[in-house]
Amino acid sequence: MELRIGWEALNPVVSYANRLACGPGFAFGPRFVRDHQFIYTAEGKGKAEIGGSVYGAGPGDLFYYGPGVPHRFEADDETPFVLYGLHFAPVGELPATGAVPYELPVDIRRGSDLPPVAEARLVLGDAAGGFAVPEHIALPPAFAEPFFASAAQYFRMADALHHLRGRALLVRFLTELHERIRQARAEQDPAASLLETVRTRLREQAGESYRREWLSAWTHYHENHAAALFGRLYGQSPHEYFLGCKLELAKQLLADENLSVLETSERLHFGSVHHFTRLFKRRVGCAPGAYRRMGRMV
Incomplete structure (x- = not known):
């Protein structure tokens, strides 16, 4: 059990x-x-x-x-x-x-x-x-x-x-x-260096919409197999890791740029401001607007 x-x-x-x-x-x-x-x-x-x-x-x-x-x-x-x-x-x-x-x-x-x-x-x-x-x-x-x-x-x-x-x-x-x-x-996994490249590429693409076919293009494995290898090594799916990278980028933009919540959502291709707000609040613990205001406080 x-x-x-x-x-x-x-x-x-x-x-x-x-x-x-x-x-x-x-x-x-x-x-x-x-x-x-x-x-x-x-x-x-x-x-x-x-x-x-x-x-x-x-x-x-x-x-x-x-x-x-x-x-x-x-x-x-x-x-x-x-x-x-x-x-x-x-x-x-x-x-x-x-x-x-x-x-x-x-x-x-x-x-x-x-x-x-x-x-x-x-x-x-x-x-x-x-x-x-x-x-x-x-x-x-x-x-x-x-x-x-x-x-x-x-x-x-x-x-x-x-x-x-x-x-x-x-x-x-x-x-x-x-x-x-x-x-x-x-260190023992022969695919580890390739999967680390996948992590790097996911971070680089965090401003875009997620595309599952990236996995096969970057590894030459079937995307399901590449996702399973990634999950086994890192303890989370490639999509979950990608969302984490996207939210880190969103936090940076909200804190450092003069962008509204809507503009931040559109720049990072979240699909809709409502989806962005729900995801941000669930994972970060507060709404994007509240996080943006906190970034302007000491």
Whole structure:
């Protein structure tokens, strides 16, 4: 089962975070958790079982699973691992100031007692691409460990800001993880340089009306295939990216030029001023006229 959340709707709540130094052969599970969870291996080694997959776990390995996904971790006898665990809800309200939820964050069940439906995947972003949080990925310790160490530290605090700090930390981690994975895919994707050219050309054509046939002309792929490759690499469709570029150009014209809203709409070929106004307000958060007036304020 997949849980898809738009980036703009991401509003996570960290419900538990901890560092655990495991003894030789220490194991937990099979179990499942009520929240989404990251397990990060800081030191040592062991084994991870998530759903039907088995992984070796060593320094830098990050694991993710959703609510109801059975999992088990077992430390090595000679070099047991040190783990960080972080439980979270992707969307939720922050607890009361200073409140720490001490309820055990896991349910331990076996066999037929495991839930029949599990949220096995968390996908962030729109339907054109989206970022599926990976079940397992190896990360540089210098990138990942400070996030989880800070989350564990914040969770132990009882001041008025510790829940807010946890939320901000997790949003930053997820966005940076997304960008890191996107860059890695771009380096491995043989079409990456061609698709980057498409992005450049879309920015250059932002003052025109969108034409889907550009994709085949610029890539020599069928336009549907080119759009699918673009969405996989960048997490949004070429048309969505083009609209973003067009609106950035509109914001620049509204702020810097003596153009009316109607003139701006016509210059950028939005089709109609009504369409331009609706799109601008939905994506920018205010009407073009209001944005134009703000550009003349200090």
